[in-house]
Amino acid sequence: MATQSMRAFLTIVAVSAVFVGCGSEQTWPPSESALKKIQSDFEAALADATNSIPYAADFAQLFPGLRNTYSYYIGGAGPSSLNMERLLFERYQLTMGIPVTFDPSRRKIRSFGEPEFLMQEISEVKKIRKAGSLGPVGNLYVQYNTDRFLRFGAGEWKKVVEARGDFSVIGFTVITNSPAPGFDDLRKDWEMRMNKQP
Secondary structure, three states, X not given: OOOOOHHXXXXXXXXXXXXXXXOOOXXXXXXXXXXXXXXXXXXXXXXXXXXXXXXXXXXXXXXXXXXXXXXXXXOOOOOOEEEEEEEEOOXXXXXXXXXXXXXXXXXXXXXXXXXXXXXXXXXXXEEEXXXXXXXXXXXXXXXXXEEEEEEEOHHHHHHHHHOOOOHHHHOOOOOOOOOOOOHHXXXXXXXXXXXXXX
């Protein structure tokens, strides 16, 4: 969990700079030491999530190899939330979002709300060029099956946990032996982002 992509981290810092410190004495861009401290706090807060939030602990135990981040970690633009994502069976994307508040150090979770889950079936992953570019293919386009998704909450999640990750107990049967076309490109992209050292 400590190796989040630099892009996601810098987005957090950039968005925070827009909404925090308007008219203040803060400088932009932040110093290298300030960035390192924010990143250290961010990673500590991610690590604390699975210790402090039972839903997050269950998610990590059932589905290792997660991509985790916080929305609005520094605050200002909106309420903070923990977001956990996992690719499953080379065909699905499972996400969980939980509103959180931090202690004054922003390294630990002080409180959390009810989780919201979304299971989506991926129908195809395509490589595409950036708009207006003649260069190499640089982006992935993920197409979802609009008839095969499920939003659910804590009650349904408890059933999935008790069934050790079997989503059929909440009425969603997964296909485990038919990878979505292009899924391997998405998996490689996720692994690159997860393993890239900031």
